[in-house]
Amino acid sequence: MKNILELKSVTAGYDNKVVLKDVNLTVKENDFLGVIGPNGGGKTTLLKVILGSLKTIQGEILPEGNDRCNIGYLPQINQIDNKFPIQVKDVILSGLMSHKRLFGRYGKEDKLRAGELMTQMGILHLRNKNIGELSGGQLQRVFLCRAIISDPQILILDEPDTYVDSHFETELYGVLDQLNDHMAIIVVSHDVGTISSHVKTIACVNGSLCYHDSNIINEEQLKTYNCPIDLITHGEVPHRVLKHHH
Numbered sequence: 001m002k003n004i005l006e007l008k009s010v011t012a013g014y015d016n017k018v019v020l021k022d023v024n025l026t027v028k029e030n031d032f033l034g035v036i037g038p039n040g041g042g043k044t045t046l047l048k049v050i051l052g053s054l055k056t057i058q059g060e061i062l063p064e065g066n067d068r069c070n071i072g073y074l075p076q077i078n079q080i081d082n083k084f085p086i087q088v089k090d091v092i093l094s095g096l097m098s099h100k101r102l103f104g105r106y107g108k109e110d111k112l113r114a115g116e117l118m119t120q121m122g123i124l125h126l127r128n129k130n131i132g133e134l135s136g137g138q139l140q141r142v143f144l145c146r147a148i149i150s151d152p153q154i155l156i157l158d159e160p161d162t163y164v165d166s167h168f169e170t171e172l173y174g175v176l177d178q179l180n181d182h183m184a185i186i187v188v189s190h191d192v193g194t195i196s197s198h199v200k201t202i203a204c205v206n207g208s209l210c211y212h213d214s215n216i217i218n219e220e221q222l223k224t225y226n227c228p229i230d231l232i233t234h235g236e237v238p239h240r241v242l243k244h245h246h
């Protein structure tokens with residue numbers, strides 16, 4: 001399987017504060033990586049580095065610059081400004097913006113693709129609504145369509161299970177399983193249990209990054225990875241932290 005993104009000895013942070021130290025990570029085609037870790041451990045910082053919105057202090061990311069792979073990104077829903085008066089269909093099409101020349105218009109095919117995705121996510125009836133009128137789960141679906149409309153090589157989701165009902169959560173992971181046939185997926189979650197049965201491998205981020213080449217991980221391993229279980233699960237600690245991948 002081909003490597004599509006590599007982080008080599010990356011150190012990153014803000015001003016003089018180092019948040020991630022000496023991080024190594026390789027993403028291959030068809031990877032489905034779950035990123036877990038305690039609050040403030042650096043999960044979002046890792047995503048910013050991968051997305052190129054935060055410069056590294058040290059280390060390198062391959063491929064460099066313009067050769068960087070195409071990445072689709074679903075931000076945390078609470079970071080989205082839904083007061084901005086924009087319609088659902090235009091939000092989804094805006095996922096193609098960086099692929100269009102400046103002032104490039106969306107073509108017929110782009111609009112058809114947006115329609116297909118909205119149908120797939122069950123939100124076609126919302127296409128002319130302003131995003132401010134949507135529920136958290138509906139907004140999540142809209143931004144997922146936006147993230148995948150350009151058919152990226154890697155899809156990154158930051159806490160996609162927040163603000164969604166359990167029905168959509170199951171549906172979401174069903175959609176992700178399908179997408180994983182032709183794109184790598186990185187999903188950040190606080191909740192080990194939720195992502196457990198869907199990811200193929202796991203990275204624990206708590207200042208450093210420990211890669212676990214399996215979706216089954218136990219409490220002991222989490223401790224050695226500097227990822228204390230009590231900090232990353234809500235409520236009861238499950239006996240078996242992660243289930244088998246089906």
Ligand SMILES: Nc1ncnc2c1ncn2[C@@H]1O[C@H](COP(=O)(O)OP(=O)(O)OP(=O)(O)O)[C@@H](O)[C@H]1O
Binds near residue numbers: 017043044
């Ligand atoms: N823009 C910023 N400027 C300065 N410090 C920041 C900035 N963003 C994050 N930090 C700090 O970096 C550390 C890691 O934050 P980050 O958001 O990456 O963690 P996280 O693992 O995603 O946390 P959470 O699970 O709470 O979302 C925290 O101590 C945070 O306060």
